[in-house]
Amino acid sequence: MSNFNFEEAIDNLSNDDVKVRKEAIESLVGITDESAIEPLIKATTDDNAQVRFKAAEILGNMGDVAVDKLIEEFKNAEGKDKRFIAFALKETEDKRVIPYFVEAVDDDDFGVRKVAVRALGELQAEDELDTIAKCLEDEDWGVKLAAIQALGDLATEDSIKLIKDARKTEEDKDFKKSCNKAIKKAQKRQKAKESGEAIVKVIPMSTIKEMEKTNVQKAIKEYERYVEAKQAKDAPYKRLCVLYRKANDYDNEVRVIETACEVFADNDKKLAYFEKRLAKLK
Known part of the structure; x- marks a missing residue:
């Protein structure tokens, strides 16, 4: 683990030694301070790919606070430098970036x-x-x-049809496998929508628990997906409460406790845990 404080980490992002820059970027994981943007x-333009990627990931996890500056940078960036800003923007999950990605499907850089x-x-x-369909060509x-x-x-029915049409016109077996996988995923999502379930992509709890050691901000974001989907697993709610x-x-x-109380209303044992925790807070 790095011993750099915030100011030292920022200063060392421009250090000549790549090892120092790597240590500096790791020190900034989970930061939300606007002065770091x-x-x-x-x-994200560093000579080292690890530094570039980690910087983009941190920016993406900062969410709303970084979106406006990322958009401005995205509009002016080019080539490989633009790829990492694009990744950061995608990770913010902010729908305000959609128009910029629409324009970017015609970018000169394939990445x-x-x-x-x-x-x-x-x-x-x-x-x-x-716009998405155009990229099939x-x-x-x-x-x-x-x-x-x-x-x-x-x-959607239209998006699934486009996948099926693309599968028909392509002979490559790996491409067809990718189409089959995408269709299966889409049909599963359709069924979930019809039953009123929230469509949220979650990763295994064990993975998020390990993530807590290196990137608490990202871990919180992933635990929140379980809460958003109101999944009947109490572990994500408990970990969020702790964090x-x-x-x-x-x-x-x-907010998390109250959501948990709603989800586990019919489970006396789990409900009691969250009600007791809530009572201590009020």
Whole structure:
């Protein structure tokens, strides 16, 4: 673990030694201070790929506070530098970035186009179906596959039809497998929508628990997906309560507890735990 404080980490992002820069960027994981945004944006152009990626990930996890500056940078960036800003924007999960990704599917850089079309799917940009479909004709194989994945994310009858049509016209077996996987995912999402379930992508609890050791901010974001989906697992709610308590975030802890009480209303044992915790807070 790094011993850099905030100011030292920011200063060392421009150090000549790549090992020091790596240590500096790791020291900034989970940061939400606005003063870190500009240095982190600059770090997305670092000579080292690990530093660039980590800087983009941190910016994406900052969410709303970084979106406006990321958009401005995205509009002016080019080539590989733009790829990492695109990744950061995608990770914010902010629908305000959709118009910029729509424009980016025509970018000169294939990496930017790939991130852009993938983001349109993840952000559920159903009104941009034609934009996503256009990427099925892209000259880059990765962009075409990203378009298939994006159509699967949308999970509409029209998007599924586009995947099936693309599968018919392509002879490559791996491409057809990707189409089949996307169709299966889309149909599963359709059934969930019909039953009124929230469509939320979650990762295993064990993975998030490990994430707490290196990136608490990201871990909270992933636990919150379980809460958003109101899944009947008490562990995510309990971990969030602990993490919000450590951060002295009373409002969010109460929100999570109240959601848990709603979800576990018919489970006396689990309900009692959260009611007792809530009582101590009031």
